[in-house]
Structure formats: C-alpha cells, structure tokens
Amino acid sequence: MADKHAPFIVLGAGPGGYACAFRAADLGLDVTLVDPRASLGGVCLNEGCIPSKALLHAAEVIREAAHMAAWGIGFGDPKLDLDALRAKKDGIVRQLTDGLSGLARRRKVRVVRGAAVFSGPKSLEIDGETWSFDRAVIAVGSAPVQLPGWPEDARIWDSTAALELRSVPKRLAIVGGGIIGLEMATIYAALGSAVTVIEFLDQIAPGADAEAVQILRAAMEGQGVTIHSATRVTAVKAGKAALTLACEGAFEGEIKADAAIQAVGRRANGSLVNAKAAGVEVDARGVIAVDAQCRTQVPDIFAIGDVTGNPMLAHRATHQGHVAAEVAAGHAAGLDALIPSVAYTNPELAWAGLTPAQAKEAGIAHKLTSFPWAASGRNLASGGSDGLTRIVYDPDTHRLLGATVVGRNAGELLAELVLAMEMGATLEDLALSVHAHPTLSETVAFSAERALGTLTDL
Incomplete structure (x- = not known):
C-alpha cells in the first residue's frame, strides 16, 4: 500500500517541470511537484541561465565603460x-x-522536497516514502559532462562551479567552444x-x-x-603552480592555466529515476524518447526538457511542459515548432531554422540574403561593432x-524572424512591414529588401 497518492505528479522543478505543474493546475488537475532542491x-x-545572464550583464557594463573612452x-x-x-547574482x-x-x-500545487525514483508502473519512492500516481511527468533535466582521465582538483570547474564565481583566475582555460x-x-x-x-571541432558554436x-x-x-x-586536450596535469593542458590538432603544445572549465556539453538524467521499473526505456545517453505530445511509450508517463535530448534549452522545456499538461488534461496539443538558440556572448549570436549548411546537406533548394551591420545607422550610433x-x-x-x-x-x-517563419x-x-528608424530591427527588413532588389540603404 502506498503512503500517499498523487493524481498528477511532476518529477523535477526546472523550467519544464514548474511550467508543466502550473499549467496543469490552471487546467484543474491535482498537482504534486517533486524536487530535491531547497528552491524551485x-x-x-539556480545555477545556469539566470546567474550566467547576471554575470554577463556585469561583463557588458565593464566592456561598455572601456569602450566609451574612444x-x-x-x-x-x-x-x-x-x-x-x-x-x-545570488x-x-x-x-x-x-x-x-x-x-x-x-x-x-503541492511541493515535495526529495528525490523520486520509480518503483513500479504506478508507484514512486520519494526519500523512503511510497507514492502511487495516476499520471507522471519526468522532468529531471541534465548534468554537465565530465571528461574522463582528468585529475581531481579544485581548480577544475564545471559550468556550475564557474558560475559560483569562486575567483577570477589570472589564466583560465575553457575546454569546449x-x-x-x-x-x-x-x-x-x-x-x-x-x-x-x-574546441575539438573546426568551428566554435x-x-x-x-x-x-x-x-x-x-x-x-x-x-x-x-x-x-x-x-583536443590529450592530457591534464595538476601541478602545484598551475594546471597543464597538453593539446594536439591545429594547436600543438601545452597551455598553462590557474583554473580550467569543462564545458563540453550536458548529459540527460534519465538514468536517475529508475524509469525502467515503470516500463520507460532510457537510452545509453540517458535520454528518454517521447512523441510530439511528450508521451513516453507508457501512455500515462510523460517526459519533458533536457531528459528528452537535444536541444537542451529552457524554452523548449517550458513549451514541452505546457504540452504535457494540456494533453494530460484532455486537450489537443503538440510541439512542432522552431526552437531558437542564443549565445549571450559579446556580440550575441542567435539562430533558428535552417542554416545554409543544413539546407545544402538536406538538398533543400534555398537562397541567402543578408544585411551587414556596418551599414546600420543605429548600430554605429550605439557603438556597435561588426554584425x-x-x-x-x-527561391x-x-x-x-x-x-x-x-x-x-x-x-x-531573432524573435521577429521566428514568428515570421512560424506564420509562413x-x-x-x-520588406513591406514598416520598421522604425533607426533601429537594429531594420536589418531584418533590409535583408529582405536586398533579396527583392528594392534595398536603398546599401
């Protein structure tokens, strides 16, 4: 006999998990949200998107202040x-x-602090307490990939440790571009x-x-x-004075660093919840396969977010969470949408849909058009660089x-372009949508005008 029962239970309170729980509650379901953290x-x-953006803002202000000297x-x-x-940041x-x-x-929404694992097709163990459920959502996310063969050393960080801002090392090596x-x-x-x-590959990003x-x-x-x-890094030695990274490839030699960050991706956490006990398969990468309705092969068990594989992005998880909640509540829903990607670097890099290389590889007929930001009045007047x-x-x-x-x-x-693609x-x-002048958004219209032969700003 179960100690407690949950009609609809969500395992994991990240962007996908809490979005799913809140949407399900709005639709009238009795919702339990389980997570081992003290905070949702x-x-x-807690240690990713938001703290990194806070620190990136600080970095931007530092650069802007230096830039204004000119x-x-x-x-x-x-x-x-x-x-x-x-x-x-905290x-x-x-x-x-x-x-x-x-x-x-x-x-x-009932919030339970604890780590949940499946014990059967309709049961869970949460820190020693048995729960039964009608429907469940697996939203347990992912964890940083640990590179094999590296020594145990406090100067070697993953992305979580890097965002703790323990120190600002004089020399920092980052493995993964x-x-x-x-x-x-x-x-x-x-x-x-x-x-x-x-970066191991020929191209960063x-x-x-x-x-x-x-x-x-x-x-x-x-x-x-x-x-x-x-x-690629072939070996890492932890010396008293510094870390030494041996490299081969386009760069041959050693890199000395006072700290190093492993940033080679994330691994899905599907193996953490004993999903097999509920009849849910988890592949060798920790990924749980789902359909467009976020269902696993067990109809009453859904999975959302990083645990369902790439792209591992918070906004994808959020939309999957909404879909799972709506399907569980009896609504027609599914996720078949563009998922934008953004690197919040300086300058930012954002993309969605097909790149030229992807279109070429897939044999899709296509043409390209673009507008250089060197010809954007707003970009230059705002001190912007190349774009x-x-x-x-x-065609x-x-x-x-x-x-x-x-x-x-x-x-x-990018949001305007994502909406444009979604709307066909x-x-x-x-080109015929009037964009305010001077704005960076004009570059979208100018790119279209260039392809149509109506551009007068270049």
Whole structure:
C-alpha cells in the first residue's frame, strides 16, 4: 500500500517541470511537484541561465565603460568587489526562486522536497516514502559532462562551479567552444582573466551559421580571448603552480592555466529515476524518447526538457511542459515548432531554422540574403561593432527557411524572424512591414529588401 497518492505528479522543478505543474493546475488537475532542491527553478534558475545572464550583464557594463573612452568619456579602471558581485547574482536568483514558490502556493500545487525514483508502473519512492500516481511527468533535466582521465582538483570547474564565481583566475582555460563555454569566456575575460578556449571541432558554436560565427570569433579574439579550434586536450596535469593542458590538432603544445572549465556539453538524467521499473526505456545517453505530445511509450508517463535530448534549452522545456499538461488534461496539443538558440556572448549570436549548411546537406533548394551591420545607422550610433542579419529562403515562394543574427541584442531580434517563419511569412512580408528608424530591427527588413532588389540603404 502506498503512503500517499498523487493524481498528477511532476518529477523535477526546472523550467519544464514548474511550467508543466502550473499549467496543469490552471487546467484543474491535482498537482504534486517533486524536487530535491531547497528552491524551485532547477539548474536554469539556480545555477545556469539566470546567474550566467547576471554575470554577463556585469561583463557588458565593464566592456561598455572601456569602450566609451574612444568617445571622450572615461570611467577609469573597474574596481571588482567579487563578494558584492556574487551577492547581487545570488539575490537575483533568490528573488526569482521565491517568486516561483509563491506561484506554486497560489495555484495550490503541492511541493515535495526529495528525490523520486520509480518503483513500479504506478508507484514512486520519494526519500523512503511510497507514492502511487495516476499520471507522471519526468522532468529531471541534465548534468554537465565530465571528461574522463582528468585529475581531481579544485581548480577544475564545471559550468556550475564557474558560475559560483569562486575567483577570477589570472589564466583560465575553457575546454569546449559551444554556447556555455563561449559565455564563460565572455564573463571571465571581462573580469580580467586571460582566457583560452579549446574546441575539438573546426568551428566554435557548432551548428550555427559559419559566416556569423566568424564575426563572433573575431570579436572575441579582439576582446583578448584566445581560441584554438580543431584542437583536443590529450592530457591534464595538476601541478602545484598551475594546471597543464597538453593539446594536439591545429594547436600543438601545452597551455598553462590557474583554473580550467569543462564545458563540453550536458548529459540527460534519465538514468536517475529508475524509469525502467515503470516500463520507460532510457537510452545509453540517458535520454528518454517521447512523441510530439511528450508521451513516453507508457501512455500515462510523460517526459519533458533536457531528459528528452537535444536541444537542451529552457524554452523548449517550458513549451514541452505546457504540452504535457494540456494533453494530460484532455486537450489537443503538440510541439512542432522552431526552437531558437542564443549565445549571450559579446556580440550575441542567435539562430533558428535552417542554416545554409543544413539546407545544402538536406538538398533543400534555398537562397541567402543578408544585411551587414556596418551599414546600420543605429548600430554605429550605439557603438556597435561588426554584425550580420542573414536569412535563408525558398527561391520560388520566398518563404523563410532559417535566420541568423550576430550583433547587439541578437537574441531579441531573432524573435521577429521566428514568428515570421512560424506564420509562413515571405520576404515581401518582412520588406513591406514598416520598421522604425533607426533601429537594429531594420536589418531584418533590409535583408529582405536586398533579396527583392528594392534595398536603398546599401
């Protein structure tokens, strides 16, 4: 006999889990939300998306202050109070997590602190207590990948430790040039570290548009970040004075560092909940397969977020959470939408839909159009550097197939292009929509005008 019963139980209170629980409660379900943390929000709010954006804002202010010297406005060298900066970051996180607790109370969502594992098709164990359930949602997220063969050393951090802001090392090596690694490089370079990024693949920000990535790479190198792509770390030695990373590939040699960050991706946590006991299969990567309704092969058990595989992004998890809740409540719902990606670097890099390389590989007929930010009045007047807005489109229908933006606030600008693609918009739709002047959003219309032969600003 179970100690307690939950009609609808969600395992994990990250962006997907709490969104699912709150949506289900709004739809009239009796909801229980389980998480081992003392605060709601999962990795994203507690040690990922939000703390990193707080530190990225600090990095942006430091760079903007230095940049203004060329405009005749001097602020002097920044004085870094690491304790105060850490406290500000933690305060922002606490404000948001406390807000989630309030939302859960107002929705009458039962919150249980503990680690849940399945013990049967309709039962769970939560810290030694047996629960039965009618329907369950697995939203247990992911964890940083640990590279094999590295020594145990306090100077070797994962992304979570890096965001704790333990110190600002004089020399920092970052292994992995994806979004997480590049954001860490942006933060620590601004705070004063000499940063070296080592990426195994030929390109940093793998999967993004190659031309846009070149703009980002040049900008980061201009900020003092050393980047070695097509390079792998073969050995790491933890000496008394420094870490030594042996490298081979495009860069051959050793890199000395006072700290190193492993930023080579994340692994799904599907293996943590004993899903097999409920009849749910978990693959070798910890991923649980789901359909468009977020159902596993067990109809009454759903899975959402990072545990369902790539792309491991909070906004995807949130939308999956809504879908799972709506399906469980008897509504018709499914997720078949574009998932945008954003690197909150300086400049930002954002993309959605097909890149030129993906369209070519898939044999999809396409053309490209773009607008360089060197010709954007707002970009130049705001002290912006190089940037690009690029659109991949169908040559016959002019419908948008993909878009990439690199430059200031690229993540915000991408939203218009995502909406355009979701609505089946054409180049004509973009070009004939009046954009305010001078704005960065004009670069979207200008890109469309360029393809149509009506551009007068280039």
